[in-house]
Amino acid sequence: MVNMHKLPTIDFTNKRSLKPGSTSWLATSIEVTRALEEYGCFIAEFDKVTPELNDAVFKGLQDLFDLPTEVKMQNKSAKPMYGYVGQIPFIPLYESMGFDYANTADGVQSLVDVVWPNGNEAFSATILAYNKLCDELEEMVTRMVFETYDVEKNFDDHRKMVTYLCRCMKYRAPEENESNKGFVPHTDKNFITVLHQNGVNGLEVKARDGEWFTVDLEPSSYIVMAGDGAMAWSNERLHSPFHRVTMNGNESRYSIAQFSFLDGIIETPKEFVDEEHPLRFKPFHHFKYLEFFHKEENRRLESVLKAFCGV
Numbered sequence: 001m002v003n004m005h006k007l008p009t010i011d012f013t014n015k016r017s018l019k020p021g022s023t024s025w026l027a028t029s030i031e032v033t034r035a036l037e038e039y040g041c042f043i044a045e046f047d048k049v050t051p052e053l054n055d056a057v058f059k060g061l062q063d064l065f066d067l068p069t070e071v072k073m074q075n076k077s078a079k080p081m082y083g084y085v086g087q088i089p090f091i092p093l094y095e096s097m098g099f100d101y102a103n104t105a106d107g108v109q110s111l112v113d114v115v116w117p118n119g120n121e122a123f124s125a126t127i128l129a130y131n132k133l134c135d136e137l138e139e140m141v142t143r144m145v146f147e148t149y150d151v152e153k154n155f156d157d158h159r160k161m162v163t164y165l166c167r168c169m170k171y172r173a174p175e176e177n178e179s180n181k182g183f184v185p186h187t188d189k190n191f192i193t194v195l196h197q198n199g200v201n202g203l204e205v206k207a208r209d210g211e212w213f214t215v216d217l218e219p220s221s222y223i224v225m226a227g228d229g230a231m232a233w234s235n236e237r238l239h240s241p242f243h244r245v246t247m248n249g250n251e252s253r254y255s256i257a258q259f260s261f262l263d264g265i266i267e268t269p270k271e272f273v274d275e276e277h278p279l280r281f282k283p284f285h286h287f288k289y290l291e292f293f294h295k296e297e298n299r300r301l302e303s304v305l306k307a308f309c310g311v
């Protein structure tokens with residue numbers, strides 16, 4: 001695949017000392033918003049997760065996925081894609097486990113019904129520490145977008161509704177004569193995703209011109225991506241890109257996605273609507289949208305969001 005496209009890389013490392021209102025904050029806010037408009041995602045250089053924590057996360061994930069299937073299946077949830085998702089027939093390389101956790105003003109609250117390797121506590125603490133730092137990145141990015149669009153007065157109400165899902169993925173390397181498809185093309189259904197991997201590439205993103213391109217990540221890099229929720233909220237100013245995973249080489253790939261959702265109504269602020277940009281999506285409850293998507297007959301729609309609440 002020839003790469004005509006390259007995702008912008010945006011510096012969120014400590015050396016930039018991004019303080020709200022500072023010159024570097026304002027410059028970064030514009031870069032962030034433009035990238036989410038143009039590609040729907042960007043690469044974030046982010047060093048809050050130390051190399052030690054990063055290693056502990058991926059070592060823990062390897063142990064977790066190495067557990068016998070019966071044990072992994074104990075991580076169950078009523079919510080789709082939250083518990084253990086074992087083999088999916090058409091993408092046998094993929095396996096995932098989702099963890100539901102709640103974030104409150106005083107920090108991360110709890111993980112729900114999780115069975116961990118190595119005794120629960122050690123890895124539980126590791127992944128929660130990791131989640132908290134990724135949530136900080138997600139919150140910063142969201143705040144920047146709200147400010148850039150001059151709707152920061154809505155930010156506090158938005159934050160009150162945010163809830164997260166953390167999903168961990170393992171993609172094994174394909175065997176000879178096996179398809180290298182790791183994950184099917186899709187858009188994310190949440191608001192903002194923060195994605196990270198164990199140093200093994202595989203993510204591919206579809207540009208607005210229809211071209212698929214690979215994303216080459218340094219071990220310390222993260223992908224920040226807009227989901228359908230952000231696209232609807234912004235009246236399609238932000239782009240929710242199709243993306244997929246393709247496995248090359250013979251190393252397993254581990255990745256972690258933090259998905260922010262709103263436990264509440266997503267409604268386009270009037271600032272996004274004018275004669276040239278008529279309202280595209282009716283207000284909707286984010287969880288109702290997920291329920292709609294998880295119905296078999298809706299999963300293969302070209303735009304699930306338009307079918308659900310398009311004007």
Ligand SMILES: O=C(O)CCC(=O)C(=O)O
Nearest residue numbers: 169188195203245255257
């Ligand atoms: O593993 C990845 O890099 C992508 C996973 C993904 O797109 C998803 O879980 O929605």
Ligand SMILES: [Fe+2]
Nearest residue numbers: 186187188243
């Ligand atoms: Fe995704």
